[in-house]
Amino acid sequence: MGLNLLDYISIAVFFIAMIVVGVISYYKSKNADDYFVAGGNIPWWLAGVSHHVSGHSGAVFVAYAAVAYTHGFTMFVWWALPVGLAIILTAGIFPAYWVRLRKNFMVQSPLEYLKVRYNLTTQQVIAWSGVLLKVFDVGAKWAAIGVLLHVVAGMSMTTGILLSGVVTLVYVTFGGLWGVIVTDFIQFIVQILGGIVMFVLVVNRMGGMDSITEIWKRLPPEHSQWFNAPYTPAFVLLIFFVYFLSYNGGSWSLATRYISSPSEKEASRAAWLSGVLYLVWPLILFFPMWAAPLILPDLQTPSESYGWLMLEILPQGMIGLVIASLFAATMGMTSSDVNTIAAVITRDILPVVSNKFQNDKHALRTARIVTFLFTLATMAVALNYDRFGGVLGLILVWFGALLGPTSMPLLFGLLPVFKKCGPIAAIISIVAGVVTFVITKIINTNSLAIEVGLPTVVSAIVFVGIGLLNNKKAPERVENMLAALRTKSN
Numbered sequence: 001m002g003l004n005l006l007d008y009i010s011i012a013v014f015f016i017a018m019i020v021v022g023v024i025s026y027y028k029s030k031n032a033d034d035y036f037v038a039g040g041n042i043p044w045w046l047a048g049v050s051h052h053v054s055g056h057s058g059a060v061f062v063a064y065a066a067v068a069y070t071h072g073f074t075m076f077v078w079w080a081l082p083v084g085l086a087i088i089l090t091a092g093i094f095p096a097y098w099v100r101l102r103k104n105f106m107v108q109s110p111l112e113y114l115k116v117r118y119n120l121t122t123q124q125v126i127a128w129s130g131v132l133l134k135v136f137d138v139g140a141k142w143a144a145i146g147v148l149l150h151v152v153a154g155m156s157m158t159t160g161i162l163l164s165g166v167v168t169l170v171y172v173t174f175g176g177l178w179g180v181i182v183t184d185f186i187q188f189i190v191q192i193l194g195g196i197v198m199f200v201l202v203v204n205r206m207g208g209m210d211s212i213t214e215i216w217k218r219l220p221p222e223h224s225q226w227f228n229a230p231y232t233p234a235f236v237l238l239i240f241f242v243y244f245l246s247y248n249g250g251s252w253s254l255a256t257r258y259i260s261s262p263s264e265k266e267a268s269r270a271a272w273l274s275g276v277l278y279l280v281w282p283l284i285l286f287f288p289m290w291a292a293p294l295i296l297p298d299l300q301t302p303s304e305s306y307g308w309l310m311l312e313i314l315p316q317g318m319i320g321l322v323i324a325s326l327f328a329a330t331m332g333m334t335s336s337d338v339n340t341i342a343a344v345i346t347r348d349i350l351p352v353v354s355n356k357f358q359n360d361k362h363a364l365r366t367a368r369i370v371t372f373l374f375t376l377a378t379m380a381v382a383l384n385y386d387r388f389g390g391v392l393g394l395i396l397v398w399f400g401a402l403l404g405p406t407s408m409p410l411l412f413g414l415l416p417v418f419k420k421c422g423p424i425a426a427i428i429s430i431v432a433g434v435v436t437f438v439i440t441k442i443i444n445t446n447s448l449a450i451e452v453g454l455p456t457v458v459s460a461i462v463f464v465g466i467g468l469l470n471n472k473k474a475p476e477r478v479e480n481m482l483a484a485l486r487t488k489s490n
Contacts, residue, residue, distance in 0.1 A: 006320060007318075007319045007320030007323070008320060009320065010320030010321050010323075010324055011320050011323055011324055013324075014190060014324035015167050017186060018167055018168075018183050018186070018187075019167060021182050021183050021186065041260075041262055042181055042257070042260045042261055042262070043262075043266065044261065044265075044266040044267070044269035044270045044273065045269075045270075045273065046181055046182075046184075046185060047181075047257045047258070047260065047261050047266070047267070047270035048257075048269065048270035048271070048272070048273030048274045048277075049184060049185055049188050049273065049274075049277075050180070050181050050184040050185070050257050051087075051254055051257040051258075051270055051271070051273075051274040052188070052273070052274040052277045052278065052281075053184045053187055053188050053191070054184065054253050054254060054257065054337075055083065055247060055251075055254060055274070055278070060285070061144070061289075061306040061307075062144040062147045062303050062304075062306070063144065063303060064079060064286075064289075065289045065292070065302070065303065065305050065306040066302035066303040066305065067231075067302075068286055068289035068290050068292070068305075069289060069292050069293055069299065069302040069305040070302050071222070071223065071228040071231060072219060072220075072222065072223025072224060072225070072228060072290060073216075073223060073224055073225065073226065073228075073290065074225065074226060074227055074228040074231045075286060075289070075290075076282055076283065076286055077226045077227065077231070077236060078231050078235060078236045078239055079282070080278050080279065080282035080283075080286075081278075081279065082236065082239060082240040082243050083243045083247055083275075083278045084275045084276070084277075084278035084279035085240070085275070085279075086240060086243045086244040086247050086248065086275075087247050087248070087271050087272075087274055087275035087278065088271070088272060088275035088276070088279075090244070090248050090271075091268050091271035091272050091275065092268050093248075094248040094249055094258070094271075094411070094414065095258040095261070095264065095267035095268050095270065095271045096264040096267060096268060096488075097414045097485050098110070098249060098255050098258035098259045098267065099258060099259065099261055099263065099264045099266075099267045100264070100484065100485050100487070100488075101113050101259065101485070102259045102260075104484045104485075105481075105484075107259065108259075108343055108347055109252075109340070109343040109344045109346075109347040109348055110249060110252045110255040110256065110259065110340070110344070110410065111123055111126060111127050111130075111252070111344050111347075111348045111410065112347055112348060113413075113481070114126060114409070114410065114413065116477055116478070116481055117413045117478060117481060118409065118413065118422060118423040118426050119423045120352065121423065121427070122409065122423045122426045122427055123348060124348075124349070124352060125426075125427055125430060126406060126409060126410060126426070126430070127344055127345075127348045127349050128349065129406045129430065129434075130252065130341075130344065130406050130407075131341055131344060131345060131349070131374075133403065133406060134252075134337055134341050134378075135374075135377050135378055135381055136381055137337070138337050138338065138378035138381075138382075139378045139379070139380070139381025139382040139384075140381075140382070141382075142161045142164060142165050142378060142379055142381075142382030143157070143161065143382040143383075145160055145161070145164045146158070146160035146161040146164075146382065147160075147303060147304065147307070149163075149323070150307075157383075158383060161379060161382045161383055162379065165375065165378075165379040165382070168338070168375065180339050181260075190321075190324050192281075193321065194321050194322040194323075194324065195281070195284060195285045196284065197314070197318060197321060197322060198288045198309075198310070198313065198314070198322060199284050199285075199287055199288060201313045201314065202287060202288040202291050202295070202309075202313055203287070205291075205295065205313060206291055206294070206295075211291070212287065215290065215291050215294060218294055219290070219293060219294065223290070223293075234453075235452070235453065237453075238452065238453025238454075238456070238457065239452060239453065241404070241453070241456060241457075241460075242403060242404050242452070242453065242456055245403065245404055245407045245408065245411050245456070246403055246407065248411060249407070249410065249411055249414075250403055250404075250406075250407025250408075250410060250411055251337075251403070251407075252337075252340040252341070252343075252344060253337045253339065253340040253341075255340075256339070256340045256343070257270060258270065258271070264488065288306070288309055288313070289305065289306060289309075292305045292306070292309050295309060295312060295313070296308050296309060296312060310322055310323075338371055338374055338375050338378070339371065341374050342367055342370045342371040342374060343367070345370045345374065346366055346367045346370050350366070350370075403456075404433060404453075404455060404456025404457075404459055404460070405429060405430045405432070405433025405434055405437075405455055405456060405458075405459035406430060406433075408426075408429055408430075408433075408456070408459050408460060408463050409421070409425070409426035409429065409430070409463065412463065413426070414482075414485060416482045416485075416486065418463075418464070418467055419474040419478055419479070419482055420467045420468075420470040420472070420473075420474055421463055421464065421466065421467030421470070422467075422470065422474070422475075422478075424466060425462070425463050425466035425467050425470070426463065428462055428466060429459045429460070429462040429463035429466070430459065432458050432459055432462040433455040433456065433458055433459030433462075434455070436454055436455040436458040436459075437455040440454055440455070
């Protein structure tokens with residue numbers, strides 16, 4: 001068992017393609033505007049695919065595969081379904097707002113508008129906390145691919161993390177957003193091919209198309225239920241709110257897909273495409289994971305289920321294709337995050353830290369250096385992922401719980417109904433959410449819903465509550481900005 005020459009060739013071709021795209025995209029980035037928002041010229045189908053690919057990673061095949069193995073269909077119910085709905089239900093709102101921000105205020109980073117909407121202090125609090133949070137989130141993605149390579153290829157975790165990280169480092173540093181977008185599309189195709197191969201082979205192994213429904217009769221009854229503790233209705237409701245914030249722009253890289261669209265109509269189309277993909281594609285992608293307990297019963301480490309399933313199901317020579325698809329899932333998300341975080345650091349943080357970056361004559365060079373250094377930091381976290389509760393702990397408990405408090409002022413700040421929620425509301429809501437997170441880590445609540453959702457709920461209550469208690473009119477600059485956001489652009 002393991003990889004043979006054809007497998008290694010498949011992986012090598014994939015990596016070479018990523019690097020070539022990055023080098024070619026290097027020449028499309030003439031300035032920082034090209035590097036961070038692709039000049040606002042990304043067509044809806046590319047933006048939609050990139051938004052979808054950037055919203056999940058190889059962690060799906062490690063952390064989420066473990067949940068699918070142990071808990072069944074609820075994996076789709078608390079991840080893909082609410083994500084798809086959160087995107088589609090707001091496809092005509094937030095995508096349009098992000099485009100208007102670029103056109104009316106020339107933003108290249110999702111956080112640039114916060115200086116006007118709140119103040120400089122609020123912008124810096126959100127920028128610094130978000131960057132720190134993303135170091136852990138991206139690190140979890142590298143760790144996930146390391147786990148899979150360790151199982152399938154016998155490769156050490158360190159080697160797997162460094163391999164995927166270094167290749168991404170090359171193409172995202174050279175190519176900027178154009179490099180990310182084009183590689184996202186290639187990675188999407190590779191992921192689709194790998195996923196379909198696994199789906200077809202598992203269906204055949206289980207007895208044909210009838211097995212799509214028949215496996216649920218052979219699995220434990222709770223595996224076919226929509227809610228399977230600790231993934232309760234309360235947890236799904238709370239995580240939906242987190243996804244609502246994340247996939248509409250709370251995850252900065254996803255906001256960038258809308259900011260980089262040429263028009264509001266194109267951005268809304270991109271949102272619809274991404275949302276529909278979340279509702280359809282995971283049903284195919286997760287089927288092998290749901291069937292895994294029947295093929296590989298009594299696994300001691302469920303997070304390794306997809307890796308062992310590949311070795312059990314795939315013929316020699318095809319493992320490399322599926323591994324490439326796993327790399328694609330991880331690198332699509334991490335490269336998007338890295339590019340957007342570099343924009344935030346370059347555009348929002350460095351000019352405050354030092355005056356020499358306010359009118360940086362070498363902004364493109366600065367952007368590439370920042371991209372390089374941030375990627376190295378995420379790889380360092382990945383190499384120490386066990387210290388943070390493993391892959392699922394990093395993604396769900398740390399990132400999921402802290403994303404809400406840090407993204408609330410960013411997203412709600414775009415909506416006129418919250419115009420009286422000013423800097424005090426924004427900062428105190430973030431602090432309240434973080435303090436709540438710390439308390440849930442100290443006190444064992446025995447509830448995943450509380451641990452993941454309570455920080456966001458508390459943050460929302462504080463943010464909205466302070467706004468309601470504010471009897472003063474919103475500043476004129478805020479009124480003008482929100483008026484501009486309500487006006488359709490060409």
